[in-house]
Amino acid sequence: xxxxxxxxxxxxxxxxxxxxYAVWAAGALVIASVLLISFDVIARKFWGFTxxxxxxxSSFAFAISTSWALAFATLQRANVRVDxxxxxxxxxxAALLDWLSVVALGVFMVFLTWYAKDxxxxxxxxxxxxxxTMATPLWIPQGLWFLGLLWMCVVMxxxxxxxxxxxxxxxxxxxxxxxxxxxxxxxxxxxxxxxERLIQSERQKAAA
Numbered sequence: 020x021x022x023x024x025x026x027x028x029x030x031x032x033x034x035x036x037x038x039x040y041a042v043w044a045a046g047a048l049v050i051a052s053v054l055l056i057s058f059d060v061i062a063r064k065f066w067g068f069t070x071x072x073x074x075x076x077s078s079f080a081f082a083i084s085t086s087w088a089l090a091f092a093t094l095q096r097a098n099v100r101v102d103x104x105x106x107x108x109x110x111x112x113a114a115l116l117d118w119l120s121v122v123a124l125g126v127f128m129v130f131l132t133w134y135a136k137d138x139x140x141x142x143x144x145x146x147x148x149x150x151x152t153m154a155t156p157l158w159i160p161q162g163l164w165f166l167g168l169l170w171m172c173v174v175m176x177x178x179x180x181x182x183x184x185x186x187x188x189x190x191x192x193x194x195x196x197x198x199x200x201x202x203x204x205x206x207x208x209x210x211x212x213x214x215e216r217l218i219q220s221e222r223q224k225a226a227a
């Protein structure tokens with residue numbers, strides 16, 4: 020479900036599209052790691068050998084897929100926030116908290132990405148490799164992990180710019196659509212839309 024600000028502001032709309040591609044790639048990595056581990060278990064059971072790198076590659080895939088999915092999850096407001104009191108607050112106070120949440124998350128991501136850059140740089144300069152038979156150069160998976168964090172920083176910058184504009188101009192409804200806590204109605208509507216797509220897919224399969 021795309022929110023109003025994502026439709027009306029081109030930079031966020033394009034960021035959402037790129038983030039969706041990134042999360043698809045992240046999902047593909049997870050599926051690939053599952054298939055590799057499954058093959059490893061079956062091969063060990065029936066043929067007595069293993070690929071020798073399933074654990075290592077799956078751990079890299081998990082880290083990379085997590086960082087690549089961060090931006091899309093944030094744009095879709097899928098990140099967890101405690102909203103026990105939030106729902107009871109006045110609209111203006113809730114809007115200010117929404118803006119502060121973007122600031123806080125953005126600051127955290129900048130610090131995390133900065134130190135991630137140091138980790139990748141150290142691995143590159145020291146030519147560090149994984150402590151395994153594959154001896155994977157660590158800068159490769161760490162670099163891919165870092166790219167996900169870096170893209171998250173770009174998205175947070177766009178969200179902060181847009182949310183600041185909406186806060187100053189008083190467009191609190193759009194601000195809530197961009198970075199507020201998702202309401203029960205929004206979640207119900209999304210589930211209904213997903214159910215409708217599933218029904219249509221089943222009908223198309225039956226017709227074929």
